[in-house]
Amino acid sequence: MTEETTRAVRVVQARWEAEGVVSLRLRAADDRPLPSWTPGAHLDVVLPSGLVRQYSLCGEPDSPDYTVAVLREAAGRGGSAEIHDTALLGRELRIRGPRNRFELEPAGHYVFVAGGIGITPLLAMIRQAADHGVPWQLHYGGRRRDTLAFALELTELARRGNGEIHLRSDDVEGPLPLLDIVRAAPTGAMLYACGPGGLLTALAETVERENPALLLRFERFTGEPAEPIGVTAQESFEVELAQTGETVTVRSGQSILDAVRVKRPDILSSCEEGFCGTCETKVLAGEPVHRDTLLSAKERAKNTTMMICVGGCASARLVLDL
Ligand code: FES
Secondary structure (H helix, E strand, C coil): CCHHHCEEEEEEEEEEEECCEEEEEEEECCCCCCCCCCCCEEEEEECCCCCEEEEEECCCCCCCCEEEEEECCCCCCCHHHHHHHCCCCCCEEEEEEEEECCCCCCCCCEEEEEEHHHHHHHHHHHHHHHHHCCCEEEEEEECCHHHCCCHHHHHHHHHCCCEEEEEEECCCCCCCCHHHHHHHCCCCCEEEEEECHHHHHHHHHHHHHHCCCCEEEEEECCCCCCCCCCCCCCCCEEEEECCCCEEEEECCCCCHHHHHHCCCCCCCCCCCCCCCCCCEEEEEECCEECCCCCCCHHHHHHCCEEECCCCEECCCEEEECC
């Protein structure tokens, strides 16, 4: 993404939601309505330092503002520490999106599994399930009770009658009982999960072994590529930037992103490992090689878009919408 594709918002509220979790309410700086969104959507947020991070929207979809919640991650890559350590109230940030790669599909029953800050996309889904009267149950685990953000609101949603909530903390009840959750899932239910990679891997293995008919959808909230990815050595190729007609050469072993930055220093990126989607770029001609962990097989086959931080090229030339 470039500066032109982003939009300015002002931080109009910063609030503690739990130990180590702060929520930010973002309002359009120009007072024009922000685009609508659906549960599971996320924003790219450009922090004051220029770092770009992705956060799930967890507020009300019909609110004029966006809300995101951020956990301070001691072992993170600096984005969460910047949000926690900077006086952001009243400041302008730039955002791109929302985009949704974690849509809530229609189902007769939902089972939600959240690990820690993975509750954020699920909170919006649970509100929708509650509003539509679809039965749901939530299994929500964290290190301690005081780290479980939005527990009160979730309990209120469950009280409306069609929801059940099971809170667990590692220090009292121990980890989430994945085996019991998967075995007890009602027939025809969909299982939505978000949390640390270890939890999601264990959950996927449990579903495969115990209840393979159960439909599982999940989103990892940190970048954990499923397999090692990166720029592999290949012959150099040309990339044409269609908006200006300029051409750059991508050398063997170099990323398209790095090569293009020489002409377009304002291109934004975040993970640079193919999992966040910040550098997603439209392909107008040529044959891209996809090495990201975001695009589905269908999207890859279409070849209309690619992550230029890790992607390559199987033809002599690529034309990108840049
Ligand atoms: S910068 Fe994250 S996918 Fe390219």
